[in-house]
Amino acid sequence: MIEISHVDKWYSPTFQVLTDCTTSVAKGEVVVVCGPSGSGKSTLIKCVNALEPFQKGDISIDGIKVNDTKTNLSKLRSRVGMVFQHFELFPHLKIIDNLCLAQEKVLGRAHDKAVTKGMALLERVGLKEHAQKFPAQLSGGQQQRVAIARALAMDPIAMLFDEPTSALDPEMISEVLDVMVDLAREGMTMMVVTHEMGFARKVANRVIFMDRGEIVEDAPKDDFFGKPRSDRAQKFLSKILSH
């Protein structure tokens, strides 16, 4: 589904953020990307739907090349859901309108159909009664659930999560993770940048460990948690699992 091969990215000629990154996410697979901050994991996931440009290598989604100038990027992005660290709901629109905007403007759905779809998804994430509120009236966890619903409203073929729980208060993390776990169990193709190793243990098929812009480890979940082969991954795991 998502093929990443030999991707290099420089912020400036002397500052390389991604070095020869190669991996893939198969249909229905859940891949967790972890690593210390500054390791390039967020940058990598943003390259997947071309929110960040990269200079070398190829990324393709469902056979369509992301880094081809002939690709209709808007159309491609509309098929890949993305959830951000800081939710990025549109603050001037009501919750339901946040869900309807792209359905109507990008997919061309009629307003009442978009509302029906939006309400169904809000119900699914347990926020139906908040449809007429504005984003700032919701808690962080609720906003992130709305953001997931907003992405799902586009009927995506895959979902990208960029540290979806990092900006949340601890007591709100589980409500967001529950939604993500459900999604994973339903067979959604997911690429998730996160530090939530509990989530990885529960639903990930593979875990990728990144450090200094390189993919150091790319292993099935059980192998990764059983015996990480690299020193760096071992160190990282011992730090975040120690308490």
Next chain:
Amino acid sequence: MLGNFDFDVIRRALPYLFYEGMTFTLTLTALAALGGLVFGTALALMRLSGLKLLGRIAGLYVDFMRSLPLVLVIFWFYFLVPYIGQWLTGASRPISVGAFASSLITFIMFEAAYFSEIMRAGIQSISRGQPAAASALGLTYAQTMRYVVLPQAFRNMLPVLITQTIVLFQDTSLVYVLSITDFLGAASKVAQRDGRLVEMYLFAAIVYFTISCIASFGVRRLQSRIAIIR
């Protein structure tokens, strides 16, 4: 001292002052603000676009306009543009533009430069995550601007935009250099005719002051009503 004043001259001139003068002033203000906003937003988008040449052109325009006194531009535009138009089109006579059209175009050009700076600040105040989220949903650049960035930028900037419009409302009185009958022009004509300069200019000042004050007060009310809940 007030005994020497004849305030009745004001009462008699009221229909003329307001029907002719104030109508012109308000029409010019409204049209210039609207035009300035449209062109100002376009200039702001040019400056913020990734295209260096477009940004450079818009930047030069804004700097140029802001470096000239408004009176000079009004004057210059009215007297020189007919000749430039003649030269450009090769017509046999200077192209007549008309005082209203000429002053309107001047104000739009001038205000566009100021509005564009306000809009630029407004657009830049939107966090980069917002357009990223919009793109990620598949919205094109134009749709992202129209549905996500500009509505928020406008709300953030509306108080400043209206304040600038109040300044514009006062600045329109500069059309007196073209002998146009705006509110101040009308007051000044009556003042000269009846020899009642003090009364008329005092009255004109009070009217400008009152309208601007009410508008400023309105801005504050509006500000609290339309602010995006954060």
